Amino acid sequence: xxxxxxxxxxxxxxxxxxxxxxxxxxxxxxxxxxxxxxxxxxxxxxxxxxxxxxxxxxxxxxxxxxxxxxxxxxxxxxxxxxxxxxxxxxxxxxxxxxxxxxxxxxxxxxxxxxxxxxxxxxxxx
Amino acid sequence: xxxxxxxxxxxxxxxxxxxxxxxxxxxxxxxxxxxxxxxxxxxxxxxxxxxxxxxxxxxxxxxxxxxxxxxxxxxxxxxxxxxxxxxxxxxxxxxxxxxxxxxxxxxxxxxxxxxxxxxxxxxxx
Amino acid sequence: xxxxxxxxxxxxxxxxxxxxxxxxxxxxxxxxxxxxxxxxxxxxxxxxxxxxxxxxxxxxxxxxxxxxxxxxxxxxxxxxxxxxxxxxxxxxxxxxxxxxxxxxxxxxxxxxxxxxxxxxxxxxxxxxxxx
Amino acid sequence: xxxxxxxxxxxxxxxxxxxxxxxxxxxxxxxxxxxxxxxxxxxxxxxxxxxxxxxxxxxxxxxxxxxxxxxxxxxxxxxxxxxxxxxxxxxxxxxxxxxxxxxxxxxxxxxxxxxxxxxxxxxxxxxxxxx
Ligand SMILES: Nc1ncnc2c1ncn2[C@@H]1O[C@H](COP(=O)(O)OP(=O)(O)O)[C@@H](O)[C@H]1O
Ligand SMILES: Nc1ncnc2c1ncn2[C@@H]1O[C@H](COP(=O)(O)OP(=O)(O)O)[C@@H](O)[C@H]1O
Numbered sequence: 001x002x003x004x005x006x007x008x009x010x011x012x013x014x015x016x017x018x019x020x021x022x023x024x025x026x027x028x029x030x031x032x033x034x035x036x037x038x039x040x041x042x043x044x045x046x047x048x049x050x051x052x053x054x055x056x057x058x059x060x061x062x063x064x065x066x067x068x069x070x071x072x073x074x075x076x077x078x079x080x081x082x083x084x085x086x087x088x089x090x091x092x093x094x095x096x097x098x099x100x101x102x103x104x105x106x107x108x109x110x111x112x113x114x115x116x117x118x119x120x121x122x123x124x125x
Numbered sequence: 126x127x128x129x130x131x132x133x134x135x136x137x138x139x140x141x142x143x144x145x146x147x148x149x150x151x152x153x154x155x156x157x158x159x160x161x162x163x164x165x166x167x168x169x170x171x172x173x174x175x176x177x178x179x180x181x182x183x184x185x186x187x188x189x190x191x192x193x194x195x196x197x198x199x200x201x202x203x204x205x206x207x208x209x210x211x212x213x214x215x216x217x218x219x220x221x222x223x224x225x226x227x228x229x230x231x232x233x234x235x236x237x238x239x240x241x242x243x244x245x246x247x248x249x250x
Numbered sequence: 251x252x253x254x255x256x257x258x259x260x261x262x263x264x265x266x267x268x269x270x271x272x273x274x275x276x277x278x279x280x281x282x283x284x285x286x287x288x289x290x291x292x293x294x295x296x297x298x299x300x301x302x303x304x305x306x307x308x309x310x311x312x313x314x315x316x317x318x319x320x321x322x323x324x325x326x327x328x329x330x331x332x333x334x335x336x337x338x339x340x341x342x343x344x345x346x347x348x349x350x351x352x353x354x355x356x357x358x359x360x361x362x363x364x365x366x367x368x369x370x371x372x373x374x375x376x377x378x379x380x381x
Numbered sequence: 382x383x384x385x386x387x388x389x390x391x392x393x394x395x396x397x398x399x400x401x402x403x404x405x406x407x408x409x410x411x412x413x414x415x416x417x418x419x420x421x422x423x424x425x426x427x428x429x430x431x432x433x434x435x436x437x438x439x440x441x442x443x444x445x446x447x448x449x450x451x452x453x454x455x456x457x458x459x460x461x462x463x464x465x466x467x468x469x470x471x472x473x474x475x476x477x478x479x480x481x482x483x484x485x486x487x488x489x490x491x492x493x494x495x496x497x498x499x500x501x502x503x504x505x506x507x508x509x510x511x512x
Binding site (some may be wrong): 134 | 287
């Protein structure tokens with residue numbers, strides 16, 4: 001086996017419908033990666049973020065999402081979070097910020113992502 | 126969800142054919158658990174150890190296996206290791222101790238275990 | 251196995267790291283491992299991971315860029331993460347800390363953010379509900 | 382992201398633990414996390430986990446029962462784990478250490494077992510083959 005480890009704990013790709021597909025941990029290291037992916041995307045219309053494969057989020061990750069939501073309101077838009085799993089839902093709830101987004105849960109019949117939160121550890125243990 | 130974490134990094138169960146089924150890490154914490162399971166088993170005839178679900182082994186784990194092999198030779202027996210995966214094979218090879226056991230690899234057509242090395246981390250990340 | 255000592259404790263595990271954001275994940279991994287050994291549930295471990303992350307955020311964003319000390323003190327009832335980094339005049343009322351504080355309130359039984367001597371210090375305790 | 386500093390390094394990550402066998406897994410987890418961040422391959426990470434474990438075995442079995450210091454120093458070419466624990470008269474030729482040594486020879490590019498001042502010290506280096 002010669003697969004490499006995953007040096008980035010967060011990756012963001014643009015999906016088939018222009019949505020940002022986020023994989024990994026949105027933490028103090030991943031937040032800035034997500035930030036710049038979101039600002040790049042904002043020029044192209046309302047931001048949709050698929051968080052099915054987000055395995056962890058903390059307040060620095062949430063700040064990236066809240067910043068996007070604030071900027072979207074300035075444009076009379078709203079940020080959509082797709083396939084929201086337990087981790088993301090919990091943090092939104094704790095901080096009372098759920099209403100700042102258009103949310104669809106992982107189980108909703110909506111544009112399907114992988115549908116499951118990936119274990120993106122990559123740490124081999 | 127209310128599953129508990131797995132406080133023991135190693136568990137040993139007795140399988141349907143009297144073989145010891147080892148799951149987890151055979152390290153300086155797990156070695157003694159394996160030791161006592163093996164000595165309990167020795168009274169009942171030749172020791173067979175299924176290591177399909179062993180995800181890690183180091184020299185302290187190997188010492189448990191080598192001790193069992195030595196005691197078995199004293200009884201004109203041999204310790205059988207079943208479903209030997211890459212981790213165990215590598216350590217036996219490095220230390221030149223492969224010949225002290227009767228080995229069947231994970232791919233051999235033999236009493237099937239789970240056939241795959243479990244990620245027994247249990248650490249939730 | 252003498253995994254848990256006479257007082258039902260694991261550790262303490264003390265970790266010193268540079269204030270590198272990418273090490274947040276390493277500290278979560280280490281904390282998860284310790285909590286798992288101590289028999290914490292998956293949900294409790296999720297809370298512990300968030301608590302560890304919030305401690306790191308506060309210290310990395312507000313510290314002076316020197317090393318950060320993190321300590322895990324664990325027994326069968328509580329998992330406490332304590333963190334500190336050298337810094338003078340830590341403004342514990344800084345609005346930037348408010349979101350950290352809200353999150354810690356949500357996932358922890360108790361927490362604190364203080365200036366102690368010439369260190370910024372943060373601690374958070376997650377409880378283990380024995381069944 | 383300033384994950385790897387100017388000299389291509391992560392860390393150092395310094396961890397102090399009591400000589401508790403069950404913490405070996407926690408140290409492997411932390412080492413795996415650091416090596417994964419640094420882009421090491423799965424096979425290299427397997428070797429690093431073994432190296433970390435061997436360092437712990439030697440220090441837990443031969444030390445005086447006080448704390449053990451472990452340090453990970455990582456750059457894009459090498460992952461070095463260093464461990465030490467207070468102890469006088471560490472017999473580096475103890476036959477019990479022979480199996481550790483054989484394993485370290487198998488998985489590491491280089492290693493050493495020494496008495497330095499009043500500490501037993503062990504280090505091991507695993508190489509990262511950039512592709
Ligand atoms: N608030 C804290 N945050 C992180 N680590 C701590 C903290 N307090 C103590 N430590 C760790 O405990 C060790 C002992 O520190 P010391 O100041 O002597 O003890 P204490 O502060 O517990 O009285 C230090 O090496 C440090 O790593
Ligand atoms: N051989 C070693 N094994 C484990 N940790 C070490 C080792 N050497 C140094 N450290 C760690 O590095 C820190 C600095 O130790 P110090 O003795 O001042 O440096 P050094 O030995 O690198 O010159 C210590 O807190 C210790 O945790």
